[in-house]
Amino acid sequence: MAAIVEMDHISKAYDVAAEPGLLGRRGPERILDVVTNFSLTVGQGEFVSVIGPSGCGKTTVLFLLAGIRDPTEGRISVCGRRPAESIREGLSGVIFQQPILFEWLTAEDNVLLPLRLRDPGWWWWPPRRARYQDSVRQLLRTVELEHFARYYPDKLSGGMQQRVAIARALTLNPQVLLLDEPFGALDEITRDRMNIELLRLYEERRLTILFVTHSIEEAVFLSDRVIVMSRGVFSRTGSSIVREVRIELPRPRRLALKEDPAFFQAVRQGRVALREAQFVE
Ligand SMILES: Nc1ncnc2c1ncn2[C@@H]1O[C@H](COP(=O)(O)OP(=O)(O)OP(=O)(O)O)[C@@H](O)[C@H]1O
Ligand SMILES: [Mg+2]
Structure with missing residues (x-):
């Protein structure tokens, strides 16, 4: 499977020094390592979800892939281009939590x-x-x-x-869609419908999808692979990928799959991986 998204040893740190005070002097430099040594390859046509505790850096990863932020270290390519170029040329598209x-x-x-x-x-x-x-x-x-x-x-x-x-x-x-918790604000029924619509588009258009979500169930239902990020800013280093769960459920996927024991099993695996990830420094 040809790689279409590549993140190679990416780090992202923010300078969160205090704003200039009364005398116009900036506070001491304070660097917040959000993502450290993050490597991810997504193959053409793959559906990959990213889960991890709130604040671990999921949106940061998506912003890096969309060219909205630049990495502090490492190399990123989307469709063989730099992320911002890929967006500009229409090869990748991005959908945020709020429709904007x-x-x-x-x-x-x-x-x-x-x-x-x-x-x-x-x-x-x-x-x-x-x-x-x-x-x-x-x-x-x-x-x-x-x-x-x-x-x-x-x-x-x-x-x-x-x-x-x-x-x-x-x-x-576009060939690649990047989505950041796009259905997080919706009720469960609407969310199910949107999931089915997204899967239909994914199949019809042979898209490659990177999907950020809080919901393990949603990640399992949609994806070929769920990657789990560590706690990041709450530990000593930035967040990285610490677990990966392959979802072997057949496609096309229908809502009935959510009643299937194989689905429960995959969700359980995802839950265990997320729990373990909380304890990885
Ligand atoms: N522009 C910025 N300047 C400084 N710090 C930032 C900036 N953007 C994000 N951060 C910090 O980076 C960390 C990760 O934020 P991010 O939004 O990527 O988390 P997240 O995993 O998407 O969280 P959630 O699940 O709540 O959406 C947080 O500690 C946040 O405060
Ligand atoms: Mg976020």
């Missing part, structure tokens, strides 16, 4: 935004817009929102807003 939609744009204009920003005629958008109409409707259909194209975000529920964010992340037809 533009309130003054309708659902379809939010989904169109990545194309608009790349269009050579972006400065005179109205006549150019029509050429994208079919593809945006198709994307909204993909996330079952075709009847809500003209709605503004504040008229959509949380789950619908997150679906708009997913459609937007798919606009440039």
Whole structure:
């Protein structure tokens, strides 16, 4: 399996020195090691979830992969490029915990935004817009929102807003999706539905997915591999991958799988790995 995401001995530290005080002097340098010696390779078409205690650095890892932050040490490549380049070229897409939609744009204009920003005629958008109409409707259909194209975000529920964010992340037809607890704020039924939708997109589009979640069940249900991070900032060094659980459950996965003893067994394995990870320095 060809590697599509590679993180090679990554460290990320933040300078958390106090802000300048009355005399304009910065407080003493204080470095917070968030991630230390973190190496991860994700193969093309793989679905990998990341779990770990709150504050261990999961979002930090995702931000590094999305080019939002730079590593202090180590090398990262996504689709053979630096992370920010991969995002810019539309090879990877990112979905955050909050949908982060533009309130003054309708659902379809939010989904169109990545194309608009790349269009050579972006400065005179109205006549150019029509050429994208079919593809945006198709994307909204993909996330079952075709009847809500003209709605503004504040008229959509949380789950619908997150679906708009997913459609937007798919606009440039990426190979890799990076998701940070995208369904954390949803009720269980909606979350189940979104999980099934995500799996359908994953299979139809042959995506590679890196998925951050708090939920072991969700990680097991979706993934081929669950990686577990250590406590990180609460211990002496930054967080790293300390356990890995392979999920051998067959695909395609349906909700009925959640009643299967093999599923319970995999969840138990994940829970044990997470518990053990708390004690690894
Ligand atoms: N810009 C920043 N400057 C300084 N410290 C930061 C910054 N961003 C994150 N941190 C610190 O890095 C650590 C890891 O944060 P991160 O958001 O990656 O955790 P997380 O695993 O995603 O947590 P959660 O599960 O609660 O979302 C925390 O201690 C946080 O305070
Ligand atoms: Mg987080």
